[in-house]
Amino acid sequence: MKLQVAIDRVPLERALLMMRDLDSIVDVIELGTSIVKDYGLVRLRDEKIHLNHSKLLLDLKTNDEGKYEFEKGFSTGADILTVMASSSRETIEQVYDVAMKNQKQILIDLMETDEKKIEEISDFKDAIFCIHHSKDAGSGFDAATTTANFHKNHPEIEHIAVAGGIDLSQAKILASQNIADMVIVGSKISGQDDPVSAAKNFMEVIQ
C-alpha cells in the first residue's frame, strides 16, 4: 500500500518546504483544497514545483467545468487531480479524457456519495476511487470496515484510496487488509511538529 500525505491550511511557503522534506519519503504529496483555493493554480504553476521521487496531487475537488479545471490543473505539473463523485457524469468523462490524453491520473472523491452514484461511475477503470470521510462530519470513521464493505459491493473497482482522519493504527489495519492501493494521511503527518519522522512511522507500518 502506498502513502499519500495531504498538506492543508498552512501558508504556501511552509507547504513548499514540507514538500521538499517529504519528497524522498512518501509516494504522493497532496496540496489540499485549502492550498488550491487560497493561492490558486496560476501561482502554483508559477512556483514550478519539482518533485524527484513523489507524485504531486492537487485536491481540486472539481464539481463542473471539468475540461477547463483539469487542463489548468495539469499545467502546474501535477500528476493526479481530483473530481467530486457528485459531479455530473459528463464532468467526470471530461476530466478522465483530459487525464488519459496527458498520461496523468484522476482521483474520484466519494465523499457523501451514495451507492447508486458509485455504481453509475464505476466504469472509469483507470480512476482511483477515494473512500473519503468528510472532515466536517467529525470522528467515528471506521476506515477498515468501510473499505471492506466497499470492496464487497464494488468488486469491479480496482484502484481504491482511503482518507479521513486516518491514524497509525488504522493505516496498519488497512495495509494488512490488502484492498486499498493507497492511504491518505493529513494532519497526523503534516500537522505534526516533525512531519518527516511522522511520515517514516506511517511508511513503516504499511510495508
Place this chain on the structure above:
Amino acid sequence: MKLQVAIDRVPLERALLMMRDLDSIVDVIELGTSIVKDYGLVRLRDEKIHLNHSKLLLDLKTNDEGKYEFEKGFSTGADILTVMASSSRETIEQVYDVAMKNQKQILIDLMETDEKKIEEISDFKDAIFCIHHSKDAGSGFDAATTTANFHKNHPEIEHIAVAGGIDLSQAKILASQNIADMVIVGSKISGQDDPVSAAKNFMEVIQ
C-alpha cells in the same frame, strides 16, 4: 427578480474591469469558480475589491472544511459564498453559522442533488437555494419548468436562484413566473463583446 452576472474563465484583470463596468447595473456580481481556483482567495483579498452598488458573490463551491473556507472567503469582502448541497450536513451547518455571524449570505448549489438531500437541508431558511444545471451536462435545461416543479415539491424554501445557460427569453419567463428571487447569467452577459449592454437587456426583461 434580481440579476446575478457570473464572470468565468478570463484573466483576473479583465474580470476586475468587467466588475467595475457592471457595478452600477446588476444586483450581484459573481466571480466564478474558475477565477477562485485560478487566482486564489489570498490574491482576491489583496485586490481589495470594492463595489458601490452590486453585491459580490464568490463561487467557492465548498465541499468540506466549511468554516475554514468561508472565513477565508469572507475575508475578501464577499457578501455571498457558495457551498455544494452534496456536502455533509455538518459542512452546510458550519458555513451557515459563519455567514450568519458575519451578517452575510450563503448560496447552496443544488447541481446534481436528489430530492432526498434537498429535503434534508431545506431548513436553512436564510440560505439561497440555487437550481443549477451543470455546464458540462450541456444544453436542454428547461429552467422555468424545473423551477415550478421545485417550488411545488419544496414550498418551504423561500429563496431560490436559477442558473445554467440562461438566455434572455428564459430570464423573461422566470421573472413572470415570480418564484425565483434571482436569475444567474454567465456567458450570455460576461461572454459578450459588450457585457454592459447585454446586462441592460437582461435587466429590462426581468423588471
